[in-house]
Amino acid sequence: MKVAIIGAGYVGLTTGACLAHLGHNVTCADIDAERVARLSKGEIPIHEEGLAALVNDGLTNRRLSFVVGAANAARGAEIVFLCVQTPQGEDGAADLTYVENVAREIAPVLAPGTVVVNKSTVPVGSTRYVQRVMSEAGASTDHVTVASNPEFLREGQAVRDFLEPDRIVIGCEDPGAAVRVSELYRGIHAPLLVTDPASAEMIKYASNAFLATKVSFINAIANLCEAVDADVREVALGMGYDKRIGFEFLRPGPGYGGSCFPKDTAALLHTSLKAGYNFDVLHGVVDVNRQQHERMVDKVRVASGRELSDAVVAVWGLTFKADTDDLRDSPALVIASRLLEAGATVRAYDPIAGEQAAIRMPGLDVHADPYDAAAGADVVALLTEWDEFRWLDFNRVREAMRHPAIVDARNLLDPSAMRRRGFVYDGVGRR
Numbered sequence: 001m002k003v004a005i006i007g008a009g010y011v012g013l014t015t016g017a018c019l020a021h022l023g024h025n026v027t028c029a030d031i032d033a034e035r036v037a038r039l040s041k042g043e044i045p046i047h048e049e050g051l052a053a054l055v056n057d058g059l060t061n062r063r064l065s066f067v068v069g070a071a072n073a074a075r076g077a078e079i080v081f082l083c084v085q086t087p088q089g090e091d092g093a094a095d096l097t098y099v100e101n102v103a104r105e106i107a108p109v110l111a112p113g114t115v116v117v118n119k120s121t122v123p124v125g126s127t128r129y130v131q132r133v134m135s136e137a138g139a140s141t142d143h144v145t146v147a148s149n150p151e152f153l154r155e156g157q158a159v160r161d162f163l164e165p166d167r168i169v170i171g172c173e174d175p176g177a178a179v180r181v182s183e184l185y186r187g188i189h190a191p192l193l194v195t196d197p198a199s200a201e202m203i204k205y206a207s208n209a210f211l212a213t214k215v216s217f218i219n220a221i222a223n224l225c226e227a228v229d230a231d232v233r234e235v236a237l238g239m240g241y242d243k244r245i246g247f248e249f250l251r252p253g254p255g256y257g258g259s260c261f262p263k264d265t266a267a268l269l270h271t272s273l274k275a276g277y278n279f280d281v282l283h284g285v286v287d288v289n290r291q292q293h294e295r296m297v298d299k300v301r302v303a304s305g306r307e308l309s310d311a312v313v314a315v316w317g318l319t320f321k322a323d324t325d326d327l328r329d330s331p332a333l334v335i336a337s338r339l340l341e342a343g344a345t346v347r348a349y350d351p352i353a354g355e356q357a358a359i360r361m362p363g364l365d366v367h368a369d370p371y372d373a374a375a376g377a378d379v380v381a382l383l384t385e386w387d388e389f390r391w392l393d394f395n396r397v398r399e400a401m402r403h404p405a406i407v408d409a410r411n412l413l414d415p416s417a418m419r420r421r422g423f424v425y426d427g428v429g430r431r
């Protein structure tokens with residue numbers, strides 16, 4: 001099928017490369033001309049395992065191409081995916097400006113029979129809204145159908161998640177259009193749920209809110225474990241064997257972050273408010289998350305043995321999780337900025353995103369390796385679970401530091417081994 005993808009970011013680029021891999025003819029558009037130029041040469045602007053190979057295969061066999069401007073991709077396409085950003089607006093609601101702009105831009109060029117598919121995470125009612133915006137902008141509503149097809153991929157394993165998803169959800173009033181969208185996924189073995197657009201849109205928000213709830217729940221249990229001298233890792237293991245609960249998302253840490261959970265929970269709370277429903281559980285989830293960031297700052301202060309205004313803190317890891325270069329709403333950056341506000345000197349290291357972080361946060365003193373970052377520090381705050389942190393020479397780290405203390409916000413290291421090496425060690429929810 002001839003497919004257009006609008007927005008060549010984490011979701012759009014993965015969708016485009018994977019659909020080309022499945023045999024479709026894909027044109028990806030972005031508004032960013034430099035990004036398009038790099039992608040056309042096979043240079044991938046994001047860190048995502050397996051994506052470069054798929055993009056380059058697609059370019060070589062000419063099933064994948066990149067253009068500037070949504071209309072240039074949408075002209076002549078049978079299916080057009082909207083994969084632009086939907087950031088959090090000032091009132092917490094999802095900001096649909098980017099989606100609206102694309103809908104207006106492509107409406108006049110769509111061929112009769114085109115299906116426009118919203119893959120961006122958008123609030124309930126957006127499918128109808130996009131249809132309205134497009135008909136106001138000149139698309140014939142008789143001939144163009146809008147569907148919802150939310151995306152569930154995880155950064156760091158986006159390609160695998162796209163090609164081996166747990167489910168595919170399509171929300172569409174028109175059964176014929178839903179069938180055509182489902183045909184795009186031929187070759188992928190996953191349960192297919194075809195439903196109405198509002199339910200499809202809600203499935204995405206409910207899924208992310210539920211996962212955020214698991215994270216805040218295990219963080220709350222971890223905090224309680226610290227108070228009663230239990231070990232949250234043992235607790236999570238004992239809980240996870242129960243199939244009704246499972247092991248996923250039961251890892252305590254500095255709180256969730258990234259480009260999805262914070263904005264999607266805020267947007268769902270906004271939807272609830274508008275609908276007159278008081279979503280107390282979700283308010284609690286968001287509050288626990290905020291407190292968890294602050295709790296890590298306090299752990300750093302205590303472990304440093306000084307006031308923060310006098311402390312040198314080495315932050316290891318800046319991305320919101322390992323195996324991605326995404327810094328959006330990263331808890332590590334939130335914590336680093338709190339430390340800077342409190343007057344601490346923050347020396348940072350990240351395997352991938354150090355340069356980008358330094359641009360975003362000028363107060364951050366970014367270093368090229370974890371040993372340099374630790375030099376003269378009173379405490380190391382390990383904030384992202386990059387595997388390389390497990391395998392460092394911790395004698396060298398200790399010798400470089402002014403005061404050997406580690407706050408392991410990801411429970412990545414072995415507490416007794418660290419203490420044997422002479423560190424003051426503090427994890428999350430364990431001794």
Ligand SMILES: NC(=O)c1ccc[n+]([C@@H]2O[C@H](COP(=O)([O-])OP(=O)(O)OC[C@H]3O[C@@H](n4cnc5c(N)ncnc54)[C@H](O)[C@@H]3O)[C@@H](O)[C@H]2O)c1
Nearest residue numbers: 007008009010011030031070083084085086120121151155
């Ligand atoms: N990142 C994830 O892990 C993830 C997972 C599931 C769903 N989502 C949702 O998918 C959507 C996209 O997220 P993302 O992380 O890929 O965003 P992103 O910011 O990485 O990518 C968006 C891209 O759209 C481009 N764009 C903006 N306006 C445009 C226009 N008018 N024409 C052409 N291109 C335009 C931007 O330049 C950018 O490259 C969001 O709604 C997000 O919530 C994201």
